[in-house]
Amino acid sequence: MKTEKNFPESLLMAYLYGEASELERQQVEQYLAENPKARAELLALKEVRKKLAALPDKEVIIPALPVTAHHRESDMRLLKTLLAVAASAAIILISLWLTNTHISWSDKEIRISFGSQPNSHTGTALTHEEVQAMIDQALRSKRLNETSAALTEQQVREWIRASVAPVTQPANSISDEQLKQYTSALYAENARLMREFINLSAREQQQAFEEMLIDFSAYLNQQRQNDLQNLYSRLNALEQNTELYKQETDQLLTGIMASVSSTPAREIKN
Amino acid sequence: MKYSGQPDGMMQTDSLIIQACNGDEQARSRLVQLWYKRIYNYCYKFFMDHDLAMEATQKTFISMYRNLSSLQDTGRFKSWLYTICVNQCREEMRKHKKDRAVSLDTDYLYVHDESAAWEKALHRHENPEREYARQELAELMQQCLKELSDEQREVIIMKEYEGMKFREIADVLNIPENTAKSRLYYGLSALKKILEKRNITIELLNDEN
Incomplete structure (x- = not known):
């Protein structure tokens, strides 16, 4: 079923849904009056619409939209990041404060120290940084030389050794002396401690050994006593048994003897 | 007609839309409440499936939230919202058809x-x-x-x-x-x-x- 070519379906739709203008409405109605086929079709479409109306709206529970959550989350994320940065900065600052850290810049070094700030330039106590700075300087001069006059590596090394020597030598001699002193002190202390320990342990061992001997003798005595008691009781029991046995045999013997002595007399009589 | 398509009084919605466009968070969530059932029902009838409809509805409103401030003509809000919804539904349908060999x-x-x-x-x-x-x-x-x-x-x-x-x-x-x-x-x-x-x-x- 189709509308005829000359009649646009859009007009029919506008009519069906009551959106046609007065003029359009008249046009459609005239067309319908002339075409029973079109009338039937419109009726059928109305029927379809009626059936469509049977499909109701579904109730729905509005869930918490992730939109608002998302917004807040991103805000929270930014806040969290900022908080994290602030917290780590605070931790670093607090740890610097707790360890009493000093950081100082001079023209050739950055000095980071914990605890009290070291006095900067005593001839004997050179810090690692200073040595490093010297090496750096040496290397820099080496590089400079390489570009201009080309010093040999050997020469540079000697130069470095020469510049490092005054630093290391006094440190070495002092530490040697101190080491000797320290080791001897340590040795003496160790010897003393060892002696004391051996003495104490010998005393304690002796004591323990004596106690053990006493205990052992007591144990032996007790054992002997027990054995003797056992032996006595056994002997007594044996003695009693033999006594009883002797008595029984005596009785038996007298019984036999009596019967023997009486029987021959009767036999003789008979 | 049983389905008015207009969730509430027109005036109320109009001022709400203007407020929401200006970034009023409360007005926006009120708009969602007003239109949620309509958009969901459109999506449901398009997919005839609750889960897909929910998905498309959610995405529609997320998109609405993101782009509301760029809406020039507040009078076009309804058409604008439905355009988002229609596009979300089409996209969701395309994905669904691609994802599953089983047809709807x-x-x-x-x-x-x-x-x-x-x-x-x-x-x-x-x-x-x-x-x-x-x-x-x-x-x-x-x-x-x-x-x-x-x-x-x-x-x-x-x-x-x-x-x-x-x-x-x-x-x-x-x-x-x-x-x-x-x-x-x-x-x-x-x-x-x-x-x-x-x-x-x-x-x-x-x-x-």
């Missing part, structure tokens, strides 16, 4: 729905038999609508259930008004043929109704 045309999704219809019918005070017949018809209409092409279904839903004028539908779909009208005509005609195929059941139900 299979009835496996609606097997449990029938028992639900029974149960719902039993709780009503009306004549349960008639109520059940009505449910059955609704069920059948769902299946028939599914057989239409997406384009035809869109127009039918907007016209029949969202109560939109042809001018609005044309605006939403960005097509001439006459195209919208003829698309609806072909949609209804196709639906009529589909219904005729199932004629016996329909007639039976219709008599009872």
Whole structure:
């Protein structure tokens, strides 16, 4: 079923849904009056619409939209990041404060120290940084030389050794002396401690050994006593048994003897 | 018309939209509350599937939140919202068709729905038999609508259930008004043929109704 070519379906739709203008409405109605086929079709479409109306709206529970959550989350994320940065900065600052850290810049070094700030330039106590700075300087001069006059590596090394020597030598001699002193002190202390320990342990061992001997003798005595008691009781029991046995045999013997002595007399009589 | 397509008083919505466009968070969530059921029902009738409809509805409102401030003409809000919704539904349908080898045309999704219809019918005070017949018809209409092409279904839903004028539908779909009208005509005609195929059941139900 189709509308005829000359009649646009859009007009029919506008009519069906009551959106046609007065003029359009008249046009459609005239067309319908002339075409029973079109009338039937419109009726059928109305029927379809009626059936469509049977499909109701579904109730729905509005869930918490992730939109608002998302917004807040991103805000929270930014806040969290900022908080994290602030917290780590605070931790670093607090740890610097707790360890009493000093950081100082001079023209050739950055000095980071914990605890009290070291006095900067005593001839004997050179810090690692200073040595490093010297090496750096040496290397820099080496590089400079390489570009201009080309010093040999050997020469540079000697130069470095020469510049490092005054630093290391006094440190070495002092530490040697101190080491000797320290080791001897340590040795003496160790010897003393060892002696004391051996003495104490010998005393304690002796004591323990004596106690053990006493205990052992007591144990032996007790054992002997027990054995003797056992032996006595056994002997007594044996003695009693033999006594009883002797008595029984005596009785038996007298019984036999009596019967023997009486029987021959009767036999003789008979 | 049963489905007004307008959730609340027009004036209230208008001022709300202006407030929401200016970034009023409360106005925005009120807008969501007002339009959620309409958008969900559009999506539901488009997919005939609750989960897909929820997905598309959520995405529609997320998009609304993001782009509301760029809405120039607040009077176009309804068309604008439906345009987002239509696009979300199309995208979701494309994804769904790509993701699953099983077509939407299979009835496996609606097997449990029938028992639900029974149960719902039993709780009503009306004549349960008639109520059940009505449910059955609704069920059948769902299946028939599914057989239409997406384009035809869109127009039918907007016209029949969202109560939109042809001018609005044309605006939403960005097509001439006459195209919208003829698309609806072909949609209804196709639906009529589909219904005729199932004629016996329909007639039976219709008599009872």
